[in-house]
Amino acid sequence: MKVLMAGASGLLGRKVVRELRAAGHEVHGLGRGEGSEVRADLLDREAVLRAVDGHSFDVVVHAATALQGKKMMRHQDMAGTDVLRTEGTANLIAAARETGARRIVVESMMFGYGYGNHGDRPLSEDRDAFGPVQSDVWLERHVGAMRAKEALAFGAEGLEAVSLRFGMFYGKGVTETTVLPMLRKRALPVVADQGRALSWVDVDDAARALAAAVERGRAGQAYNVVDDTPLGFAGHVRAVAAAFGAPAPRTVPLWLLRPAPLAHTIMSTNLRLANDKARAELGWTPTHADSADGLASLAAGVSRLAA
Template sequence: MKVLLAGASGLLGQKITRELRAEGHEVAGLGRGAGNAVRADLLDRQAVLRAVDGLGFDVVVHAATALQGKSMMRHQDMAATNLLRTDGTANLIAAARETGARRIVVESMMFGYGYGDHGTRPLTEDRDAFGPAQLNPWLERHVGAMSAKEELAFTADGLEAVSLRFGLFYGAGVTETTVLPMLRKRALPVVADQGRALSWVDADDAARAVAAAVGAGRAGQAYNIADDTPLGFGAHVRAVADAFGAPAPMTIPLWLLRPAPLAHTIMSTHLRLANAKARAELGWAPTHPSSVDGLKALAATGQEVAA
């Protein structure tokens, strides 16, 4: 099939491109950078429509974010991505209609279920609400943008829409370029997990899920994409240190993160995802049952950065 991929130049987009091409699909990247076959700013509707004029695609994939290189410490770090999830999605839907696409696959995140303590029961796509109201106005914007992205896709006439709700990314291109260098510089403290856990997914597995959703999955359905073993953020960072032989992170009290409100919120969230629906309907499964196993496998490949 012919696939138009918004976000092709990003880390996940590059991995998605690789997976799609390995399955024989043609992929055209949509974005502002020179490496994109379709050059346009996703937030500029007229520019997007001009760029796709006369082109034809079978599937459109929205994996564009503005998170790469962001510290994810402040709520403002999410502002550009929120716009890509709202205005950018609307513009991409217009492009899908213009090019005759029949399906759209959109990227989302587990935090669309809401920040905070969700308890020990893994959340499922059909039982648990996505986009619940948040008391904090900043969190309402973040969660609302994730919910709006899905709603725009699911209600787009003439398009089969599938949404993938990812756990936190780790793996090649993520761990050894972000977390590991900070650990080596002793610049990544963590808080005690105190029973809190989050869901994780290898970025390569996430890309495989997108490739699967291009041809599978029911229209109007969302799928949790995460490994089998939720793990606290602190425990995950310690697993990185153990796997790569880096210094163990310092543990600090949670209140010290209050000047970094987004990081404080993430560290105090307890959210586990169930992945049974993706296994059954997309034919997808994580390569490793846990991020601990995945990190050990990554370290064994020798993909490290200099200290």
């Protein structure tokens, strides 16, 4: 198939391109950078339509974010991605229609189920509401953007839409470039989990799932893409430290993170997702049952390369 991909130059995007090309598909990246085959700003509708004029594609993929280099401490760190999820999605749908694409696959994330305490039961795609209205203005902006992205895709007449709701990313290109340097600088305090847990997914596994969705995701369906075993944020960070021999993070009271409101919200959220649907319909399974095993494997691979 011919695939037009927004976000092809990002970390997840590069891995997805690798997976799709290995499967024999032709991928054209859409973006402003030199490496993009289709050059346009995703937020400039007319520029996007000019750039795709004369092209034909079978599938459009929206995995563009503005998170690269962000530490996810402030709500403003999500602002650019919120806009890409709304205006960018609308522009990509227009590009899909212009180029005759029959399918659109969009990236989303677990927090679209809402921040806060969801209890110990893993949430599923068909039983639990996605995009509940949030009481906080900033949180509603984030969740509302994820809600709108899916609504735009699923409501696009003539397009088969598929959405992937990813857990928190870790793995090659994420852990050793973001979390690990902060740990080594003693710049990543954590809050005691106190029974809270989040769902995680290795970014390479996420890329395999997205490629599978391009080929065989069921039209009109969303899929949770997470590993089997949720782990608290503090537990995950401590697993990074243990795997790489870095200093263990300091544990601080939750109120101390109020100057970093997005981090404060993430660390105080209890949200677990089930992955049964992705296993059954995409034929996807996580490489590691939990992020602690995945981190140990990543650290061992880094050590082998350094030896």
